[in-house]
Amino acid sequence: MAExxxxxxxxxxxxxxxxxxxxxxxxxxxxxxxxxxxxxxNLPPQVIRRASISAYEAEMNIIIHAYRxxxxxxxxxxxxxxxxxxxxxxxxxxxxxxxxxxxxxxxEIREMGFGAGMGLPNMKKSADRLTITSTVGQGxxxxxxxxxx
Amino acid sequence: MQxxxxxxxxxxxxxxxAGRSGLEREVKGGYTSDLLSHVMSRARExxxxxxxxxxxxxxxxxxxxxxxxxxxxxxxxxxxxxxxxAEAEGVPIFTTDLPIFEVVGRLYALGIRASxxxxxxxxx
Numbered sequence: 001m002a003e004x005x006x007x008x009x010x011x012x013x014x015x016x017x018x019x020x021x022x023x024x025x026x027x028x029x030x031x032x033x034x035x036x037x038x039x040x041x042n043l044p045p046q047v048i049r050r051a052s053i054s055a056y057e058a059e060m061n062i063i064i065h066a067y068r069x070x071x072x073x074x075x076x077x078x079x080x081x082x083x084x085x086x087x088x089x090x091x092x093x094x095x096x097x098x099x100x101x102x103x104x105x106x107x108e109i110r111e112m113g114f115g116a117g118m119g120l121p122n123m124k125k126s127a128d129r130l131t132i133t134s135t136v137g138q139g140x141x142x143x144x145x146x147x148x149x
Numbered sequence: 150m151q152x153x154x155x156x157x158x159x160x161x162x163x164x165x166x167a168g169r170s171g172l173e174r175e176v177k178g179g180y181t182s183d184l185l186s187h188v189m190s191r192a193r194e195x196x197x198x199x200x201x202x203x204x205x206x207x208x209x210x211x212x213x214x215x216x217x218x219x220x221x222x223x224x225x226x227x228x229x230x231x232x233x234x235a236e237a238e239g240v241p242i243f244t245t246d247l248p249i250f251e252v253v254g255r256l257y258a259l260g261i262r263a264s265x266x267x268x269x270x271x272x273x
Contacts, residue, residue, distance in 0.1 A: 024204075024206065025205070025230070027206050027209060028206055028208075028209020028210070028212070028213065029209070031209070031213055032209060032212055032213060035212075035213055045194075049194075049214075052213045052214070053189050053190060053213075056189055056209070056210075056213055057186065057189065060185075060186075112185075112202065112204055112206070113183050113184050113185040113200075113202045113206075114185055114186070114206075116184040116185070116186045116187060118184070118186035118187060118189075118190065119186055122186055122189060122190045125190065
């Protein structure tokens with residue numbers, strides 16, 4: 001049994017990174033760490049690109065909209081899963097948020113080139129499966145799955 | 150074409166501001182946008198990115214996509230934090246007084262193309 005546990009440990013990878021709302025100084029660091037891990041795990045370049053885009057957009061959404069949150073990466077032989085969870089205002093209308101170009105980001109953030117209304121659409125394009133659950137006034141959970149086998 | 154070859158083209162008016170260690174990188178194509186999510190989804194590895202954004206988040210985008218480098222056009226000076234981050238990550242950042250339209254036109258004349266556009270054409 002011990003051997004099986006060790007083996008499954010070797011074949012899967014977990015990493016959780018906290019993200020602070022409105023911390024634009026460190027924006028992109030969580031996604032960069034995730035990318036470096038995926039490179040070290042020797043995943044195909046296309047998977048690394050899709051996961052990096054998803055992680056970046058998920059991280060930026062927490063920074064732009066939420067108070068605090070985290071990005072969790074799990075890699076198994078079957079799939080790569082990214083879960084972004086935050087405490088924040090939540091999403092009023094998920095269908096609307098999924099439309100390219102729709103954004104609730106304030107003007108000063110848009111002037112920096114964020115809040116183009118492409119975050120969730122970019123994640124959807126990059127993922128094999130995207131699941132969003134949100135409670136207004138509490139927070140949002142975004143799960144991105146990229147199949148590996 | 151390597152970045153250092155572009156640096157030597159007087160018509161581009163490039164000033165190297167950070168990331169000298171990356172000057173040997175090959176420029177495989179070009180991309181222009183000031184919307185970071187647009188760049189994230191459309192720019193390709195090895196692209197040279199031309200923008201007027203000058204804050205430090207442009208470095209994170211370049212690192213995540215393995216871009217060749219960044220040109221900040223229109224006489225805009227990058228913030229100090231942008232340059233220190235670019236230096237740490239080895240991402241070459243150039244400035245030029247030329248407006249974006251001129252820089253991109255001159256890069257195109259030098260043979261640099263939008264790699265994502267041509268990749269899509271090749272796929273039919």
